[in-house]
Amino acid sequence: MTTPTRSASLRWLTPNRFGLSVLLIAAFAIIPFAGSDYLLDAVLTPFLALALAALGLNLLTGYAGQVSLGSAAYLAVGAYAAYNFNLRLHGLPFLASLVAAGFVAAAVGIVFGLPSLRLRGFYLAVSTLAAQFFVQWTLTKFGWFSNNNPSGVIDAPPLAVAGLSFSGPVGRYVFSLTVVVVATLLAIRLLRSQVGRNFIALRDHEVAAKVIGVPLLRTKLLAFGVSSFLIGVAGVLWAFAYLRTVEPAGFNLDRSFEILFIIIIGGLASIRGAFLGAAFIVVFPLLLSRFGAALLDNVFDSGVLEMSQRIVIGALIIGLLIAEPRGLIALVDRVADKIRRRLFRPQPGPIRS
Amino acid sequence: MFDYQFFIEVLVGGLLSGVMYSLVAIGFVLIYKTSGVLNFAQGAMLLFAALTFVSLVERGVPFWLGAGVTLVIMVALGVTVERVVLRPLVNQSPMTLFMATLGLSYVIEGAAQLLWGTQVHGLDLGINDIPFEVGGVLISQFDLFAAVIAGALVTAFALFFRYTRTGLAFRAVADDQFAALAVGLRLSRVWAAVWTAAGIVALVAGLLWGARLGVQFSLSLVVLKALPVLVLGGFDSVAGAIVGGLLIGAIEKLAEVYVGPLFGGGIEVWAAYVVALAFLLLRPSGLFGQKLVERV
């Protein structure tokens, strides 16, 4: 697979295979046994779901350059679609529900992506809000989607695949991890292919892309479709593996912004950036509440916590856009590069490993 | 039998609330025209203004003094934003600037509530909300009052930008930033004027909306009402913001009353967006937006 002609910008796709393997082995073989329930349930599982959602948005916004402010809508579509497939089609394996939910989200994404064929920039960004409001309204208004729950709340059934139960914290984590790893690998393959180049071409110079024959219509709708597919699957994880009880209000505009912020903070047009940003968004509030409680004790109630969280995240976004528009991942890479150079500076005598 | 009187009542109600949408939208247009930024933080500024004012008044500050102090704070805030956030990003893409204002809205919302607390404040402007009748049509007194204030403000801005030196400079900058720089206009002064104007808009809109909805966090979501107005009217057109606001206000109310029941109501959250989108697909540059031929 590794060809000598691999391009520089795609090098991140094959970052140090060794490091990636170590990470995967740790994630699959060590964390499930060593991690506490709290770590798995409250940190890692939501991290995985958000990372996948951010990856989906990054394909659309970071790579294909189409800003979307309605990501939470596709999370909701995924969650409610999987719920209904599971509820109404007896005997449908859960994995099939998951994939089907992704396709439903993709279809909705393509419909709401149609304006992108005529609109650009702010006009498009605003039009993506239509998805946000319309989906949330639909799920609240029509009881059918939530099996006639008065407030649209759905309870996810226990996770089970092919007779194997994934219902405990460990199971839900392993399930999420597997889904996210597979989806990420598929996304990487897509980005490496001509389609990935078409996305970037569309983002960098739409007129030139059109002139050389990039099928704009197909490329844009594909970007919307693939992106909302991934976000939809992330929604299934969010609802079935993380929260297990969700309501339409949980998929509000703030959630959409959260996903957008993840990719701005982590790094636009970077897969690793989506993961790094998601980790930040999940871990940061936990750290803030710990530190806040320790430092300010009684002044630091949940309201203050939430507000200071907003301030810090907002300020971080502004700061990053000014100082490092490529996000935290660029900072990490730079630091890693520096360390590597220091470590591997030509030294007297051969180094054996 | 179609009830015309009721129809007109709904229409008038819609138009009156539309004026309030126009007011918020104009805040966007002012900043967009001069610096090319879609300032998403406009809603947060509105919340900040209303919250500051209410908190001052609740602490015994007289009405007009409170308004004055709040205005000074808003202008300071605007100028700071321009210096600290927008100026370092001056050569970035409009989308980057937009994302920065998203971050900014988080900062301002957080700061407003950290300073003044998160509870809901009532705001009484001393206007009774008793409907009165004109030719058999019931009109909300408060809506009319708000519309008059908003209309007066809009007119004042229109006159200011048409007849004063700063207004002329504003239009020059809006037309061509670099040319304006080249002929020696001081951009910083124009920007300061624009942010002052945006601050005034935020304050007035904050008070009017705050009086209607209560001064609380969701006030910043008024921005979402203004976005379809902007899409419809064009981001760079004051006239578009006014007409778009009226249209959206009217359509929203009419849709809610006549179409909403078919879907079980509540469609006003998205009806405006759908209308604006449908319109845009026909006319991509909005009602009054400039049609630009792409230069390659």
Added chain:
Amino acid sequence: MSLVATAGGDALIVARARERATEASRVARETSRATDAVRVADAGVPVLTLQGISLSFGGVTALDGIDLAVAKGEIRAIIGPNGAGKSSLLNVVSGLYRPDRGVVQLGSERFRHVPTARLAAVGVARTFQNLALFKGLPVLDNVVMGLVHRRRAGFVRQILSTPQARREEAEARAAAEEAITFLHLDAVKHQLAGGLPYGILKRVELARALVARPQLLLLDEPLAGVTLAEKRELAAHLRNARDAYGTTIVLIEHDIGVVMGLSDRIAVLDYGRKIADGTPDEVRSCQAVIDAYLGVAHEGETELVI
């Protein structure tokens, strides 16, 4: 014994190789003669024909009844002062603008409005005045993009990496590598286009346009903004491209001097009209051209802002 045999074998191989080389050069010579013959034979069939192209923007006339015929294998310059309508003309040919009147004929197909999305498929490539590269892609991938219109494998096949997808990818890469070598870009092929100097990017854009071996290459001020040495080099590349691939080239230039030596024929635009069309010598001595460039002062020497 075996040693001797091997030595003999080597000698034989060397001899064969030499033979093959001479053969190759003979074939090459013959082919190039054949291409010349084709060029002569085709000279009558224009690759690009414009008939009465008119275009105006809100009352401002950009193009006024332009006729033009460009023969196969020709290097045709279109020159004129700023605002003469050169870029508009190129945008009409590439379908970015729709002319008010007139017909564009590309090969045998006639268009009232050239479909930009099909431009590459009908064998037309172009470059842009202010560079239109994909900054987030490396040079090699930028050039690979020049073949995007030949891709048939859909995204599912690409993800699954089916034989068809792999073959297309390999072919595109090979062609891109060749174009990159042709334009001496090997040293930078793995670098992101975003960070490279202007002169190099001009060549990258040319490589992207050439990689598909277009019938017709439209160049919007290919020599503007580069150093004199780079101008000479680019001009040589253009001539090589025509000679090697038989590409017909239409290029726009502001500066009359640089195109004199490069072009076979030159058309001159002024205020949206064609005021001259001929060989460099004819154009040089044409009174209307001298007036347009030297004699008569033009007001508002700025590009038409539209």
